[in-house]
Amino acid sequence: MALPSLLVIVQFLWSLPIALAAKVAVALLMLFASQFMLWSRLSSGSVFAPEFPRPIILLFNWAGGTILFLAALQLLLDVVMLGLWLGGSSAVVPLSVRWGMTAVAMILATVGVANAVRVPPVKDVGIAIPGLPAKFDGYTLLQLTDLHISRLFPASWTRHLVERANALDVDLIAITGDVIDGSLAMRREDVEPLRQLSARDGVHMSPGNHEYFLGYQEWMRHFTSMGMHILENAHVVLERMGHRLVLAGVTDRSAHATGMPPPDLAAALEAAPSGVPILLFDHQPGAARQAAARGVALQLSGHTHGGMMPGLDRLVALGNAGFVSGVYAVDGMTLYVNNGTGIWPGFAMRLGRPSELTRITLRRAS
Structure with a gap:
């Protein structure tokens, strides 16, 4: 971030017909704003959990975007x-x-930050599944991902999100990682409204990379105590009047670097009934082709934040096997990459890549 600041200072600011003292003052403010990651690390020990008041975080993101x-x-x-x-x-x-x-x-930055921090609207997505049992035709899932509950997305935001989610009255709530930014001690009150999430077949979650950076085991125990079913290289079988659907989840690619079990789809599907459609939760979409090769019918992912804005989405694609936002057909499997419910507070900016509360309806493929 210092490089764009230096470019603006040298090429733009210095040519303006204003007093030298004013130029120096603005240049120092720009350099200060560009080091948000450093100030975040000093505030909490992690760039993933800035512990400033929410208006300060908003101001840093607006200044950085500008x-x-x-x-x-x-x-x-x-x-x-x-x-x-x-x-x-x-x-x-x-x-x-x-x-x-x-x-x-300044206007683009204002719009971008406002888009990033709102409670997202509902987005309806219909997905056809080959071999979907008749009793699951019309089955509804609400996908929540990349909430990044933090000082930027506090308890009040989470409460409004839960109210909107529960009003949809879906069959199952799917959470695909990056729920928090901060330790349990920091975020306990902010995540508490998630305890009220309700769906007929419960709340199921797979972890994201941010969970591993901020006290993974403690968070998984806490989420379990809140009524969430954690899918760590594991699966469950949903049943309706003898018709079945496999719901599987894997750990995140970041797990290995923290000494935790890496994603293992084979382990997740071990002893799963054959001939039953498989829905997979995998926070990062990059391994979609491997999932398709294992016979997964639908993979739900997040992580990319939809690329955040045109142009930047092409850079995000490079690190995610080209999968950034929306529905993809991958070797006979459907991949849905969610833009995210929230966003990382270190770069809270969205233009043309809106956040979403994603209601997915499963249909039998003709």
Whole structure:
């Protein structure tokens, strides 16, 4: 983040006709804002759990977004000016253009942060499953993922989310990881509203990478005490009048680095009934082809936050086997990559990649 700040300072700020003292002051503020990760680590010991008041976190994200957007606009302007110079023109950038760039960057950052922190609207998704038993035709799941409950998404936000989720009256609630940002001591009150989540077949969860960074075993015990069924390389069989559906979940790729069991789909499906459609929870979508090869019918993932905005989503795709947002057909399996219910407080920015409360209805494939 320091690099975009330096670009804006050198190429944009220094050319403005304002007092030198003002330039220095703004430059120092920009450099300070660019080091949000450092201040977060100093505040809590982890970049994943900034322990500042919510307005401060919002301000840091807005400032960081403004810097990034202004840096992108400055690069675009530089390209245009280079083209004019190569064409023999000696055009000077009007001051009004620079002030206009500032306004655009600030507005984009404001909209981006507002989109990121709202309680998401309901998104309905229908997915056809080959061989889906008749009694599960029309079965509804609510997928919650990447809540990142934190100082940015406190108990009040979680409470509103739970109220909206329960009002949907779904058959099952699927949580696919990254529920928290912070230790249990930090977040106990903020996650407490999740205890009220309700569905006919219960609340089932697979872990995400952030759980491993912030006291994994303690969190899993706590979530279990809240009534969640944790699927750690394991499965359950759902039954309706003799018709069955396998619900499986794997641990996250980050598990191995923390000394915990890595994802093991074979273990998750061991002794699962044959000929029964399999629904898999896997926080990260990158291993979708391996899941398809094991006969999984539907994989639910998150992790990517939908790429957050156009352009950046292409970078996110590089680390997730090209899977970023929405429905994918993967070797006969359906993969759904959720944009996320919340977002990591270290970069709370969404443009064109909205958060979602995702109600999935299963249908029998013709």
